[in-house]
Amino acid sequence: MKYFKLIALFIRATVQVQLEYRSGTFGRAFANVLSSATTLLLLWAMFQQVSSIGGWSFDQVLVLIGIVTTIDYVVEIWLYPSLSKITTYVQRGEFDVLLVKPVPSQFLVTFRYLQVLDVLGLLVGLGIIGTGMYRTGSLEFINFALLAVFLVAGLVIIYSLYLALSTLAFWFTRIEEVASMIWLHSTAGSFPVAAYPPWARLLFTFVLPVAFVTNVPAEAATGRLSWEWGLGGLAFATLALCGATWLWSLAIRNYSSASS
Amino acid sequence: MSAIIQLDHLCKDYEVHQKEPGLMGSLRSFVRRKYQLVPAVKDVSFEIEQGEIVGFLGPNGAGKTTTLKVLSGLLYPTSGHARVLGFTPHERKADFLKSITMVMGQKQQLAWDMTPSDSFLVNQAIYDVSDADFRRRLGELTEMLELQPVLNKPVRKLSLGERMKCELAGALLHGPKILFLDEPTIGLDVNMQQAVRRFVADYNVRTGAAVMLTSHYMADVEALAERVLVIDGGQLVFDGNLSALVAERAPNKVLKLQLAHPVSPERLSVFAPVRMMEGLTAELLAPRGKVAEIASRILNDVPVADIAIEDMPIEEVVGRLFQRKPPIEAVREAAK
Ligand SMILES: Nc1ncnc2c1ncn2[C@@H]1O[C@H](COP(=O)(O)OP(=O)(O)OP(=O)(O)O)[C@@H](O)[C@H]1O
Numbered sequence A: 001m002k003y004f005k006l007i008a009l010f011i012r013a014t015v016q017v018q019l020e021y022r023s024g025t026f027g028r029a030f031a032n033v034l035s036s037a038t039t040l041l042l043l044w045a046m047f048q049q050v051s052s053i054g055g056w057s058f059d060q061v062l063v064l065i066g067i068v069t070t071i072d073y074v075v076e077i078w079l080y081p082s083l084s085k086i087t088t089y090v091q092r093g094e095f096d097v098l099l100v101k102p103v104p105s106q107f108l109v110t111f112r113y114l115q116v117l118d119v120l121g122l123l124v125g126l127g128i129i130g131t132g133m134y135r136t137g138s139l140e141f142i143n144f145a146l147l148a149v150f151l152v153a154g155l156v157i158i159y160s161l162y163l164a165l166s167t168l169a170f171w172f173t174r175i176e177e178v179a180s181m182i183w184l185h186s187t188a189g190s191f192p193v194a195a196y197p198p199w200a201r202l203l204f205t206f207v208l209p210v211a212f213v214t215n216v217p218a219e220a221a222t223g224r225l226s227w228e229w230g231l232g233g234l235a236f237a238t239l240a241l242c243g244a245t246w247l248w249s250l251a252i253r254n255y256s257s258a259s260s
Numbered sequence B: 001m002s003a004i005i006q007l008d009h010l011c012k013d014y015e016v017h018q019k020e021p022g023l024m025g026s027l028r029s030f031v032r033r034k035y036q037l038v039p040a041v042k043d044v045s046f047e048i049e050q051g052e053i054v055g056f057l058g059p060n061g062a063g064k065t066t067t068l069k070v071l072s073g074l075l076y077p078t079s080g081h082a083r084v085l086g087f088t089p090h091e092r093k094a095d096f097l098k099s100i101t102m103v104m105g106q107k108q109q110l111a112w113d114m115t116p117s118d119s120f121l122v123n124q125a126i127y128d129v130s131d132a133d134f135r136r137r138l139g140e141l142t143e144m145l146e147l148q149p150v151l152n153k154p155v156r157k158l159s160l161g162e163r164m165k166c167e168l169a170g171a172l173l174h175g176p177k178i179l180f181l182d183e184p185t186i187g188l189d190v191n192m193q194q195a196v197r198r199f200v201a202d203y204n205v206r207t208g209a210a211v212m213l214t215s216h217y218m219a220d221v222e223a224l225a226e227r228v229l230v231i232d233g234g235q236l237v238f239d240g241n242l243s244a245l246v247a248e249r250a251p252n253k254v255l256k257l258q259l260a261h262p263v264s265p266e267r268l269s270v271f272a273p274v275r276m277m278e279g280l281t282a283e284l285l286a287p288r289g290k291v292a293e294i295a296s297r298i299l300n301d302v303p304v305a306d307i308a309i310e311d312m313p314i315e316e317v318v319g320r321l322f323q324r325k326p327p328i329e330a331v332r333e334a335a336k
């Protein structure tokens, strides 16, 4: 309850600033449409030559693109604004202020900047997913439910990766270079992982888990998800979240023993 | 057990990493960590009772902030124990954090992007303050600190003094039992310093909260604290009454003379050592017990237009304390 109230207050503050600076809103949604359109065009051109990529049809890849677009957008309006501040807190020594609060610091850094005003852009991604699902004839309740579950799991994985990377700011000062890795899922994840050579498949599944973040939800939405991949995705998300949380608490302990 | 803060032989060393330049360098030093230990606090013990206001003095780098950070749970002690309100601070239990507050004059606690009112609402939620308590305390704080005009301006548009007052209000909305104030008046003008002092004194009287305050402005300490702790080079060099400190460390009073005609310093030094002489003003150091006698002899002998007897300024008394370090036990005895 208290946590919902806090999130609401954080959202309100973030929205007020967004309104004051009139940052983005439509510009950002438009950029989102544009980048998705480019990817789609590219994809369409490729499918003029072949009928499937890694066993995925055009319409199935369409769902994949929709998912990448959606996740990208969530990262952009939530995870990036919130988690990228960690570096600043640490560099300015402002972490003390968070640590004396009787609320977990991980909660405070996670939900601090939620730019819900830009939520319109999400419709682009969701629209593409819907179109793809319609064209593959998979508009069924069970598919929507599974899609929701694995989209959340994918977001949890991205969140955990990004939190872990930002947590490294406690040890490295110039973390920005590392943190730009966060966008990899949208470059590498826009294609079916099955289309890559085996070594890259391994890499994209376990090291940079684009398979779990984008491929699995797309399969879920089109009713093609095998239970191995489903369980694997959920397990990976749980592990990633636990790992990132553990790393965070380690960093806090380390900070408190004051190594700077 | 009546002391609400107990610090027992606290030592705190900072581990400073030897970092190599560049990303690869950071990676290397991440794998093979090289530490240097910087001792910041060495074997400090004291107790503070409910309702006390204690001034915490010491030169830059003495270890004041470090001590306060250990007491508020931000840092683990390297050795020794801290006990605050029955809690071990560094465990950072929610109940502990809800009963203390830390104000750091050098650090911003209110969010830049919110108005003070919004920040206060966030604090209300964070500290689980009931609506009734929140309204009552906010009302009181707004009145005492005259916050009304600034409550709804974004924090980034406030002046330093306005911001500090809001910081104080935000830090007290949850009704803490202990206030750790680290240089709360830094950078404020004299009026604002006084306002903050008055407020802290008032808050202490009204709520019975204990206050631990560091400041480089001696006026803060004189106005607020009966008891002072003096720390230097990480060691406690004095713990006692401010007036005892003055009596102990400043056996002399200052005799200020305004002369009617120029007089040579030699002629004055017959009566007592001359501390300062500039044109027609002179200052002599007279032992407490003999001040009256010396003053009357001077008045008989020298053309004096005006005379005043004053205590040594506390700055100077404390400043002297920093220069030599007698063993703490001896000073404690003397203070009692
Ligand atoms: N994070 C840190 N890492 C390493 N050394 C530190 C750190 N913080 C403080 N120190 C060192 O510890 C010593 C005590 O610092 P501290 O901040 O406690 O002093 P202070 O009494 O508050 O001084 P000031 O009056 O300047 O605020 C100093 O020598 C300082 O350089």
Ligand SMILES: [Mg+2]
Pocket: B064, B065, B066, B182
């Ligand atoms: Mg300090």
